[in-house]
Amino acid sequence: MSTFKGSFSYSVDSKGRINLPAKMRKNVSSEANDLFVITRGFESCLFIYPNDEWAKLEQSIRKLSSADPKHRFVMRTLLQWATEAQLDGQSRIILPKELLQFAKIENEVLILGVLEHIEVWNPKLYDEYIASQNDTYENVAAAVLRPAAG
Amino acid sequence: MSTFKGSFSYSVDSKGRINLPAKMRKNVSSEANDLFVITRGFESCLFIYPNDEWAKLEQSIRKLSSADPKHRFVMRTLLQWATEAQLDGQSRIILPKELLQFAKIENEVLILGVLEHIEVWNPKLYDEYIASQNDTYENVAAAVLRPAAG
C-alpha cells in the first residue's frame, strides 16, 4: 500500500518530465515497481497512482459489465485518459502531452500527496481552486470530519 | 491475461493497416502469440481481442443456447464479423474492408484500451458518441476513483 502527503513545487522540463519528490518516493510501495498510472483527475489536475493502487481501481472497473451501455461509457471514459509510465534513472516521470494540455501545465507544477494518489496541478489553477471555495477550511472540516470522530 | 488502457491517435494507411501502439503491445499476453481477433464492436467501433482473451470470450459464447433465438442472433452477429489477424514485421494489423466500412473508418483512428479488448474508432464518431452521453467524466469518476469503491 502506498500513502502520500505534503505539497511540493517542482519544475517541468522541455520533455514534459517532472521529478517525483524524494519524500514521496519513499512512500511508494515496492509492489509498484516504479510503475505508475497517470490519469485525469478532478478540477483540472492530474492523478498519479502507483501501480499497486491503480490495480485496486482497475478491480472496481472490472466489475462493470460490457453488456451494459451505461457501463461501457464509464469504462471508456475512465480508461481513455489512463497512461502507464515508468520512472527513469533520475526518478522522473513523463507527463503525456494530452494530460499536460488538459491540466494546463506549463513550466511549474504543484505536487500534492493525497493518500493513495498524487495530484499534479498548475500552481495558479490550484490557487484559484482554493480561492473559489466559498467556505472556510474550518467549516468544511467540521462537516466532513465530525462524523468520523464520533 | 492482457489488459489495455489509454487512447491513441493513429493513422490508417492505404492498405488498411494500423500500427498497434507500443504501450499496448507491452500489455499483450505472450499466450496470444501476436494473434488477434477483430470483430464488430458496440456503437460503431471495432473490437480487437488478443487471442488469449478471445478464447475466454468464446468460452462464454459456447454456454449460450442455440435453442434461444436471441442467443442465436448474438452468436451469429459476433462470429460473422470475426476475423483472425496476425501482426506484421512492423507490428501492424490489417483491418478487413468490411469492418472498416462498418465502423466508417478512413484515414485516422482513435485506438482505445478497454481492459481485455482494444477498440478502434473513427475519431469523429467517438466524439459524437461521448457528446451523446448525458454524463460527465467527473460524475463517472466520482463513483470509481475513490478508495471506498474498492
Next chain:
DNA sequence: CATGTTTGTGGGTAAAAGTGGGTAATCGGT
C-alpha cells in the same frame, strides 16, 4: 564547518516507434 552523498534539473544520443511504399508469393477465376 568541511565534505561526501542525495536530489533536482538539463541535455545528448542511440534505439525504438510510427509511417509509407516496393516486390515477391499466393490465390481465384478464366
Next chain:
DNA sequence: ACCGATTACCCACTTTTACCCACAAACATG
C-alpha cells in the same frame, strides 16, 4: 497454365522515446 488481384514480407525514412551523462543545489554526517 495464365493473368489480375490480393496478401505477405521486406526495406526505407522520420519522429519520438528511452537511456545515458553531467552538474549545481540541498542535505546529512562527523
